Amino acid sequence: MMISWKRVNAILxxxxxxxxxxxxxxxxxxxxxxxxxxxxxxxxxxxxxHFLLINMTFAMVAAFVQCCLIAEEKEKNTLRGLMLSPASTADILGGKSLLTFIMTMVVVFFTAFLAEYKPANIAIITLAVILSSFFYIALGTMLGLYSKSVLEASVIVMPVIIVFSLGSFITLVVEKYPILQVVTYLPNIQLIDLATKVEAGAGFGDVLVEFAIILGWVIAAVILTVIIFRKRMVD
Structure with missing residues (x-):
């Protein structure tokens, strides 16, 4: 599917x-x-x-801001106009996500800089951060599509902020309740595991599993977002 950068820029x-x-x-x-x-x-x-702060950025900027931007379009009844315009699904979702992506990267950079986080391999961490941001933006888009107003979006996104900002603290709960072991595969936990390995001297080949799991979350979130978006187009 071709993307019209002129339309994406207009939405941005x-x-x-x-x-x-x-x-x-x-x-x-x-x-x-x-x-x-x-x-x-x-x-x-x-x-x-460090990754408590970074994961908090993902939840509060990538997910929360994206959710509110989509919900605001619905509240003003302008999202329907976008859906019925010549703009494709890729144009609309790409344009609606670009601002959030840029802000997320800027906030992650300044947060890490001020917290004096200096990764052992900046290339691997940068790639992991960019990949992770796609998941949270897609998640924020999904929640925004289910919200009827910005106020409702602010409420519905709160569990996301709580769960994905906790980071490694979730593992303390898992130790007490092994049945919750599945939560260790959440993208925020995988990002922490990846960063921990990088600090121990791991290369790209050593963190492929973590990248694969995060990528799996991204693909699933993007597919669900597109399905929900297209369903809203015909509601």
């Missing part, structure tokens, strides 16, 4: 204007950065802490 510019006007949503992007500066001044250097 519109989203940027809408986002900048909504202070309740736009102020969220500063939370991880402020926490990153706080932890950096405290001298915290553990991988778990």
């Amino acid at each position: 510019q519109k989203d940027f204007k809408d986002f900048s006007r909504n202070l309740a949503v736009s102020s969220v992007i500063f939370v991880p950065i402020i926490l990153g500066a706080f932890y950096g001044r405290m001298g915290v250097e553990s991988i778990e802490t």
